[in-house]
Amino acid sequence: MSDTTVTPTKTITVQGLLQSTGIGLALFLLIVFFSLSSEHFLTSGNISNILTQITINLILGVGMTFVILIGGIDLSVGSVLAFSSVVAGKVMTMTGLGDGTVIVFAVMAGLGTGMLCGLMNGAISAWWGLPSFIITLGMLNIARGGALHVAEARTIYSFPYAFEEFGSISFFGIPILFLLALLLVLLAWLILNFTVFGRMVYGIGNNEEAVRLAGHNVFRYKVGAFAICGTCAGLGALAYMARLNIASPIAGIAFELDAIAAVIIGGTSLAGGRGSVIGTLMGAFIIGVLANGLILMGLNDFMRQMITGLVIIVAVIVDYYRAKYANV
Amino acid sequence: MQSVTQLIPDLLCVSDLKKHFGGVKALDGVDLNVRQGEVHALVGENGAGKSTLIKVLTGIHMPTDGQISFAGKPFDAGSPHASKDVGIQVVHQEFNLLEHLSIAENISIEDLPTSRWGLLNRTEMRSRAVVAIAAVGLDGVNVNRPVSSLGIAHRQLIEIARSLQSDSKLLILDEPTATLTEREKVKLFKIIQNVKEQGVSVLFVSHHLDEVFQICDRVTVFRNGKTVITQDIDQTSPSEVVSHMVGRHVDHTDASAAQAVPFGPIALRTKELKTIANRSEQGVSIAVQSGEILGIAGLVGAGRTEFLRAIFAADKSNGGTVYIKEKQVKFRGPRDAIDAGIGFVTEDRKDEGLILQMPISMNISMVNLKKLFRTGLIRHFAEHHQAVKYGDNLQMKYGKTADAAASLSGGNQQKIVLAKWLASKPAVLLLDEPTRGVDVGAKFEIYGILRALAAEGVAMIVVSSELPELMTLSDRIAVMADHKISGVLTRSEYSEERILQLAYGQTVEQRVAQ
Amino acid sequence: MKFMKLAAVAATSLMVLTTSVSADEERPVVGLVMKSLANEFFQNMLVGAQAHAEKRGDYDLIAVGMQNETDFESQINAVNNFITQGVDAIVLAPADSRAMVRPLKRAMEAGITVINFDVALDTEAKEQQGVELAFVGPDNREGAKMAGDALAAALPSGAKVVIIEGNPGADNATQRRLGFEDSIAQAGLTLLDSRTAYWETEEANSVFANMLTANPDIQGVMAANDSMAIGVVQALSSAGRDDILVVGFDNVPAAAQLVKEGKLLATVDQFGTEMAANAIDMAIDVVQGAPELEGWVRTPIELVTQ
Incomplete structure (x- = not known):
């Protein structure tokens, strides 16, 4: 399960192994360190907390992995999450329909909104060959404005009881929302390694022209990657709603940065073409464990922020050397 | 006539110059003498060694062996500054202009004028540029325009203007007319004539023999890293030059058991x-x-x-x-x-043909991937199998099919490209x-x-x-x-x-x- | 103006919302500068002000909001525009209590009546610039103390509490923290930890869950706004803890609901909807000849409990 190169399962390379263990090792050391410095760290309650807290970032990170692998970036996921959440929230608080119907419609509306935003991101940047950085920056504003407009800048609450309950289910202390995110990771891993689509995602990230000349429709795959990223933002919105029982137009500010950080810490190259969702899973864990552990240690807010920033920089430096020695 | 030329020593003397890249002998003992104030053509087929010689003269490559003297002194080949200092200027085939900077800035980029406070002296820079581009017949062009706003021919002229403004003794023009229209060519030849009259020598590297015969005084022919001959232009003909370029005895090592089967x-x-x-x-x-x-x-x-x-x-x-x-x-x-x-084995393996970081097997399946896996789901074993099959067919030498394409030699990389197209039949x-x-x-x-x-x-x-x-x-x-x-x-x-x-x-x- | 409105809404950066600006010379024109309209509190305030303008009908309102809480540059631009337009009064909720002093001084020098509401300008900065300007607004510190006192009353003496703060550096965040600390000191509670969750529900949910792990013996939580209080309540329900009491601030509808359900002990209403309207009333009075306001005109605050 743990390879971070483009190499498929059967052919785990030494480099791939080193890469994944590198990031896994960092996570392991972090866990050991926090376990020693706080008695509460390795309690089931706290583990459950960490899993809850990384869920949204993990979901966004999975989508972001696709976009970064094709050599793009999506800065809009935080805003798209807010937009999807208020659209879903509006549907979910509609009266006159049964709870079940409303929930199904709301889920579809949330995912649909996200996917639509992603489709727009991808179609515009791929069709005109524009940098996704700037297109998604535009979408960041559009989606945020849309969210505020739809919600009239108000928090939406009072969802059907069944939905609110669903968000708090857990199995042996493992929150159901995290399990769903894990399922998403698995699905993404299968797509990236065992489908033509996934192969093209890696191919485009490495050498778009070669893929085009091999007769593939680069446009379609690029749009696909962005659509997946947008859909993940919609899914993140539903997770947000299930966890907090509100939908907020100001939710998700700067979430895109955490998602990008998770992807990059996980060893995916910002230049595209190299990386995996397993890495993103690790990256999300590192960010979550760090945020949790530093609070348990009693570090103040500002120190905490500084250390988190430092870890991101160190992770990228490590990635630089890894890339340098891996691609000889 | 003969006696006059001998009084003036040759400006550039290259003798028995060698440059080897590994086993490849790019220069295998070339001789070249360029006289003061002459336009000297250097011709030869692709790979004859013209570019390598220019690179040695401009300090990009260290020569393996041989002597060069310039203006009567031994020339320290292999350092870019040395050649600029003695007065060798090159206009390369690929432009070295900074597109988003102005003409004036490009003209002075190697030696930007500064004022007393260390600030950029724009007035000086502009007046330099006006003089420099007037010398190449571009008078009237606004020197504040960015180079990116110019057509390709004008860029070429700017490049030449840049080389001319410093005190050069030898100007090397590498395929200068490739991008020029007929009108601009005429302009360029006039410039070359002017430069020559000022006593500057010009080494004119070109594929176009008509140009060579139009403006050059002498011609040197390279073949396979060796000098074949140096002749005065008026004592030779284009067809003679061509035969020197080709060599009298063309090897007819036809690997052609050709046309065993009728088309x-x-x-x-x-x-x-x-x-x-x-x-x-x-x-x-x-x-x-x-x-x-x-x-x-x-x-x-x-x-x-x-x-x-x-x-x-x-x-x-x-x-x-x-x-x-x-x-x-x-x-x-x-x-x-x-x-x-149709299949297309592209010229550029690295940028168009292969995905170097990806495994051999994935490169080979790149074209027929969808046909191989119609469901959209990839079976890695089938893919590996295909790679092994074509690898064997083409006698490819590789470790594992999962190795990155980049790990193979050039020849084997090319076989991957072939294999990927053959797989699409x-x-x-x-x-x-x-x-x-x-x-x-x-x-x-x-x-x-x-x-x-x-x-x-x-x-x-x-x-x-x-x-x-x-x-x-x-x-x-x-x-x-x-x-x-x-x-x-x-x-x-x-x-x-x-x-x-x-x-x-x-x-x-x-x-x-x- | 209409075009500006469209453009501004499209850009979502600066929102200019107007009711009709008529050419009538007699009617005073009031420029209202608010903070982020993405914030429910200011959104309500805007709605309140617009309803008020319609109801009174004897003045013209030009309302301006911003993209985010700290975007004081847009506020400065708005004030400058109002000076150019020659409005009669500017009613402003400053995004930065220091940076806004100078542009307001210019407005006053231009003969415009200025009312500072919601957040007070910095006293020191006012003195430095030689500006005398009254403040119309709630006492955030007093309000926080009311919420804190409500929590203290429900807890035994010496009970352990934590504070969830607003944005570090925001004036109202500081005032509310001080108010919470006042009531902690007065009631003899024990403060275990105090952290910021940047006014945000999800952040508060995560931060508080982690604080709870570190300090399982927490008995009470003081959140500097309701959004964060909602996140805290949700964290408590996930942790299965119904023994911990929470108070919030702002009385937003979602929180009011929680108060009704008994999940939130108390919140504080500072009547945001009326706040801008009241400030506008005062501004018009001054424009029409009433004496200038002085000092701190406190607006009502009220504790909301079940």
Whole structure:
């Protein structure tokens, strides 16, 4: 399960192994360190907390992995999450329909909104060959404005009881929302390694022209990657709603940065073409464990922020050397 | 006359200069003497060693052996500053201009004038630039314009202006007319004349013999890293120069057990196909039969690569028709071309042919991936199996199919590219420089593979800059010059001399006729 | 103006919302500068002000909001525009209590009546610039103390509490923290930890869950706004803890609901909807000849409990 190169399962390379263990090792050391410095760290309650807290970032990170692998970036996921959440929230608080119907419609509306935003991101940047950085920056504003407009800048609450309950289910202390995110990771891993689509995602990230000349429709795959990223933002919105029982137009500010950080810490190259969702899973864990552990240690807010920033920089430096020695 | 020239010592003396890259002898003992105030032409086929010599003179490469003296003093080759300091200036084939900076800034970029406070002295910079570009006949052009706003010919002139403004003794022009129109050429030749009158020597490197005969005093011919001869222009003729470039005895090591099987029906035909780079009225019309290898010769810039890309619809074309099996087709992109049974081995392996970081097996399945896995789900074992099969067929040397393509040698990388196209079972294969960067052994293996494919009935169009390669492989050779077919030669007709004459265009023929 | 409105809404950066600006010379024109309209509190305030303008009908209102809480540059631009337009009064909720002093001084020098509401300008900065300007607004510190006192009353003496703070550096965040600390000191509670969750629900949910792990013996939580209080309540329900009491601030509808359900002990209403309207009333009075306001005109605050 743990390879971070483009190499498929059967052919785990030494480099791939080193890469994944590198990031896994960092996570392991972090866990050991926090376990020693706080008695509460390795309690089931706290583990459950960490899993809850990384869920949204993990979901966004999975989508972001696709976009970064094709050599793009999506800065809009935080805003798209807010937009999807208020659209879903509006549907979910509609009266006159049964709870079940409303929930199904709301889920579809949330995912649909996200996917639509992603489709727009991808179609515009791929069709005109524009940098996704700037297109998604535009979408960041559009989606945020849309969210505020739809919600009239108000928090939406009072969802059907069944939905609110669903968000708090857990199995042996493992929150159901995290399990769903894990399922998403698995699905993404299968797509990236065992489908033509996934192969093209890696191919485009490495050498778009070669893929085009091999007769593939680069446009379609690029749009696909962005659509997946947008859909993940919609899914993140539903997770947000299930966890907090509100939908907020100001939710998700700067979430895109955490998602990008998770992807990059996980060893995916910002230049595209190299990386995996397993890495993103690790990256999300590192960010979550760090945020949790530093609070348990009693570090103040500002120190905490500084250390988190430092870890991101160190992770990228490590990635630089890894890339340098891996691609000889 | 003779006695006068001997009084003035030669400005540049290169004797027995060698430059080896590993086992490749790019320069294998060349001699070159350039006199003060002369325009000296340096000609030779691709790979004859012209560029390598320029790189040694400008300090990009250290020579392996040999002596150079400049203006009577030993010349410290191999350091960029040394050559600038003694007064050697080069105008390269690739531009070294900074596109987003102004003309003035580009002119002075090597030595920016500063004021007392260390700030940029713009007034000085502008006045320098005005003088410099006036010298190349660009007076009246606003020096504050960014270079990116200029056409390609003007850029070339700016580049020349930059080289001229510093005190140069030797000006090296590497293919300076490649991008110029007729009018600008005239302008350039006037500039060269001026420079010469000021006592500056010019080394003029060109493919265009008509230009050489128009403005040069003497000509030196390189072949295979050696100097063949240096002659006064008025004592030679273009056809003599061509024969020196080619060499009297062309090796006829025909690996051609050619045409064991008769050719099949016409597999691909183009009618007046015009590439976007082609600004003339005429397009290219050729036909290739199943089992036939059609070679395309021509100079760099003759439009050969563009022609292949137009057939494959890798680029849009500017009119004309393509027929597959005599049926007209309209490709919207490479996908359509592939579906119609065309494969395209591109010139540039690293940027277009391979995904270097990806495993060999994934590279080989890149084209037929969708056919191989119609459900959209990839079975890695089947993919591995395919790679092994084609690897064996092409005698590819590799470790595991999961190794990155980048880990193989040039020849084996090229075999991956071939394998990926063969996996799509093409009826027509377009090949652009199929053995570039491939060592000699692998080269002949590739020739063998292509011959075998022909025997199986695959039609091929091969573009190559190596004439021996084309003559070995091809059943016919079409020669292109300036985006047009200037002649088609059958096997019995071709010689390097004939091909080069066609490649250099009509002018040579006319001169010969005179 | 209409075009500006469209453009501004499209850009979502600066929102200019107007009711009709008529050419009538007699009617005073009031420029209202608010903070982020993405914030429910200011959104309500805007709605309140617009309803008020319609109801009174004897003045013209030009309302301006911003993209985010700290975007004081847009506020400066808005004030400058109002000076150019020659409005009669500017009613402003400053995004930065220091940076806004100078542009307001210019407005006053231009003969415009200025009312500072919601957040007070910095006293020191006012003195430095030689500006005398009254403040119309709630006492955030007093309000926080009311919420804190409500929590203290429900807890035994010495009970352990934590504070969830607003944006570090925001004036109202500081005032509310001080108010919470006042009531902690007065009631003899024990403060275990105090952290910021940047006014945000999800952040508060995560931060508080982690604080709870570190200090399982927490008995009470003081959140500097309701959004964060909602996140805290949700964290408590996930942890299955119904023994911990929470107070919030702002009385947003979602929180009011929680108060009704008994999940939130108390919140504080500072009547945001009326706040701008009241400030506008005062501004018009001054424009029409009433004496200038002085010092701190406190607006009502009220504790909301079940």
